[in-house]
Amino acid sequence: DxxxxxxxKHLVMGMTxxxxxxxxxxxxxxxxxxxxxxxxxxxxxxxxxxxxxxxINESVPSRFSPECPNSSLLNLHLHAxxxxxxxxxxxxxxxxxxxxxxxPGTRLTVT
Amino acid sequence: KNEVEQSPQNLTAQEGEFITINCSxxxxxxxxxxxxxxxxxxxxxxxxxxSGKKKHGRLIATxxxxxxxxxxxxxxxxxxxxxxxxxxxxxxxxxxVFGQGTRxxxxx
Numbered sequence: 102d103x104x105x106x107x108x109x110k111h112l113v114m115g116m117t118x119x120x121x122x123x124x125x126x127x128x129x130x131x132x133x134x135x136x137x138x139x140x141x142x143x144x145x146x147x148x149x150x151x152x153x154x155x156x157i158n159e160s161v162p163s164r165f166s167p168e169c170p171n172s173s174l175l176n177l178h179l180h181a182x183x184x185x186x187x188x189x190x191x192x193x194x195x196x197x198x199x200x201x202x203x204x205p206g207t208r209l210t211v212t
Numbered sequence: 213k214n215e216v217e218q219s220p221q222n223l224t225a226q227e228g229e230f231i232t233i234n235c236s237x238x239x240x241x242x243x244x245x246x247x248x249x250x251x252x253x254x255x256x257x258x259x260x261x262x263s264g265k266k267k268h269g270r271l272i273a274t275x276x277x278x279x280x281x282x283x284x285x286x287x288x289x290x291x292x293x294x295x296x297x298x299x300x301x302x303x304x305x306x307x308x309v310f311g312q313g314t315r316x317x318x319x320x
Contacts, residue, residue, distance in 0.1 A: 107254075132306055143298060143310035144255070157306060191255060199243050199302045205254035 105204035107192050113210045116182060122207045124175040124192030133175040134193040134201065135167060144191055150175060182211045215239050218299050218311035226319055231286040233314045235299030238280065245308065246273050246284045247298040255298070258284070289318045 105126045114120050124133065132151050136144035149157035150169040164186075166178040175192055187210045195201040216237045225231055235244070243262040249255045259266050259273040261282065266273050270289075275282040286293055299311040 134306075141313075143300075143313055144308075146307060149306050151306065189254075193255075195306070200257065200260045201245070201308065202257060203247070203255035208252075 105192055105194055105202050107190075107204040107207050109207055110205065111208045111210075113212060114179065114182065115212055116184075118182075119178070119180045121179065122177040122190055122192075122209075124177075124194075124204055125173055126194040126202070127173055128194060128196070128202065129172075130194035130196045130202070131172060132195040133169060134195070135175070135177050136191040136193065138189040138191055138206070140188075148177075179209075182209075184211050187211045213238070214312065215303075215309050216299055216301055216311040218297075218314050220314060221312065222315045222317075224317045224319065225289055227290060229289050229318075231289050231293070231316065231318075233284045233297050233299075233316070235282045235284070235311055236280060237282075237299075237301045237309075239301065239303055239309070241301040241303055243302045244275055244282050245298075245300040245302070246282070247300060249296045249298060249313075251295075258297075286316075291318045291320050294318050 108123045135147040138144040146159050147161045148167045153169045164181050168176040189206045191206045192204040193201040219234045246258045247255050261275040270287045272285040294317050296313045296315050298313045300308040303309050
């Protein structure tokens with residue numbers, strides 16, 4: 102099973118809402134990633150979890166809060182977002198060999 | 213200057229043509245990814261290379277570590293190959309550095 106799943110596929114939220122994005126993998130990978138991708142741009146790394154601990158935070162605003170409850174799950178909690186945060190949010194997982202497997206993404210619209 | 217440069221940025225071709233997309237990088241790397249992204253979709257990893265050449269179906273990827281250059285070739289291109297192709301290098305243990313992508317359109 103080389104699949105990374107993400108829910109929901111689409112999310113529309115107001116600036117005062119609190120929502121969460123979910124990511125799941127069952128490949129036994131110990132690294133999991135959140136990326137943000139704006140239209141016609143490459144993905145930008147947000148967070149990396151390694152062995153369920155946050156190892157990289159690319160100076161992401163605190164309105165984005167990651168959580169790794171166990172080695173298969175990765176969440177991104179969203180609160181008080183701005184319209185410019187509208188983007189495709191991609192999750193990826195990776196093993197020891199540097200390869201990363203990407204999920205289908207959640208398309209987020211902030212109104 | 214970006215650490216990863218792709219060319220061309222846009223490519224339009226007719227069905228059946230042989231396609232080449234190039235990637236040059238300026239940093240030391242552990243390996244290099246070729247990724248595919250269809251419009252509005254997620255990202256699929258096509259290849260990960262650290263040396264030599266890999267082939268999967270109609271897709272071939274090569275890398276020359278000394279010249280810091282990689283190419284992705286598509287033989288007998290088909291409209292379903294229309295997508296953005298992204299080169300990404302693995303810099304350090306966990307960071308991917310992405311190129312800007314090549315938008316490929318294959319016309320029937």
